[in-house]
Amino acid sequence: MPLTTLSPAPKIDILLPAKERFSPSNAGAISGVVRDLVQASRAAKQYRILGTAVANPSMPECFTGLLPKNRWFRGHNIGLAAAYLELIETTGAPDLVEVHSRCQVARYLAKKKPALKICLYLHNDPRQMKAGRSVAERRYLLQNMAGIICVSDYIRNCFLDGLDDCDDLASKVGVARNGAHRWLKTPPVKENFILLAGRMVPEKGILECATAIAQVLPHHPGWDLIIAGARRFEDSAPGSYEDQIAKIIAPLGARAKMLGFIPIAEMRNWQARAAISACPSLWHDPMPKAVLESLAAGCALLTTRRGGIPEAAEGRALIIDSPSIENFADGFNKLLTDAEFRHDLQNTAWQDFPFTDTAMADTADHLRYAALMSDRQPG
Missing domain, CATH: 3.40.50.2000 (Glycogen Phosphorylase B;)
Structure with a gap:
């Protein structure tokens, strides 16, 4: 009632x-x-x-x-x-x-x-x-x-x-x-970049995921990487974890950007535009909002079989059963080379979203x- x-x-x-x-x-x-x-x-x-x-x-x-x-x-x-x-x-x-x-x-x-x-x-x-x-x-x-x-x-x-x-x-x-709030009324126009967003802490898997992307992206011209997030939910100087990520993606040059902490409105803009989004949790994440927002924005989502994530992502995303740099790289290669697979995930995410x-x-x-x-x- x-x-x-x-x-x-x-x-x-x-x-x-x-x-x-x-x-x-x-x-x-x-x-x-x-x-x-x-x-x-x-x-x-x-x-x-x-x-x-x-x-x-x-x-x-x-x-x-x-x-x-x-x-x-x-x-x-x-x-x-x-x-x-x-x-x-x-x-x-x-x-x-x-x-x-x-x-x-x-x-x-x-x-x-x-x-x-x-x-x-x-x-x-x-x-x-x-x-x-x-x-x-x-x-x-x-x-x-x-x-x-x-x-x-x-x-x-x-x-x-x-x-x-x-x-x-x-x-x-x-x-x-x-x-998650469904802020978009119609399917957004997607752009060729991968969005990697989340708190910069080891259990979120940002470093491993960024390492995999740095290995894969040179073989896929025309695709970029955007990383958003900070160690704490406040403006702060980059810490050692952020520095490791920055060094890993440095060879990508202008094709990779680290935005640090950004406001919600700006994050939603990036989510709406991203063709691919990644939520690579290594720990048993209970029900991360980044997964839900990526699906709400119609992204082709790469995520992991951890915690409560499959409850939302099963059948709607590419789920990595055993998170590792190698398995992340294989997943991104699949998303970047198979346009039909990528578009199918985007369409499913947009059309089948009960998690409002x-x-x-x-x-x-x-x-x-x-x-x-x-x-x-x-x-």
Whole structure:
């Protein structure tokens, strides 16, 4: 059921991780997903987003900045949660608080305020998080959360790993796959370049992918390479990882450019124009937005069989089963030499795109409705 059917309209607070900066210039991946969730929701006015205070927040009409309380001994995330509890003592508790990607914050709130209805929204593998690593910790969350929302089936399976004895509660754990705004109304005109975009960190596979492209591109005149992204989501000097990439692509000369961090509007322009896009994750990426945006822009996408990526890319992209420089090079050779294959991928990506931001928001709202209707049994 949609949230808009409830009367009176429920008040829902969304609590971001402390490290997130909910601003246009420095937004991390979770902030970007939350912005899209609220903007695309049919119940957008029912949300309040809370996070670390920033000077120029995105969506200032629904953002409340907090300063972590006693962070020097509590830590930033629990400090932010303590500040949130202090705030709702004044403003009143919401009907639902949605904690994003911090198991320890969800547990802290459940223990400090047992009457509070809490939904945990997981963007990453909880087995790698504080208060989510062990089966016992995840069992506590399953028993004490009103609902748990995961960005992919992969993340749902991670959460339920070892919880076979909790089948009666597994229905609490739902999936709202990440989505992307379909900003183009008609198929774009594609240009002969490969777009390699993402954070400049080793697990994203940018260096290995750039190495493969540097080997392949000299054999394909008329094709260029564009690399976009930075180590952090802010303007910063190139670090050693970026330097390695720059040296690898240097022999391509003017045929290769590194743009560093670029704003969303500029990134979308490059995505719309790129004939080929690459999202070469080496780690188990839960549901990367770069994959979804590449498909939304009708790119011929090269990506990897990692994490939740195949849930969106299967049948719509060239998926590399075992990521390596050699296998990336083979994949790019296929895309560059076989025009029919490349165009088929572009057409499929454009015509078969169910991963919109509105679909994501609608699914998440239905899961929130279920959480609001649930009877929590504290344990």
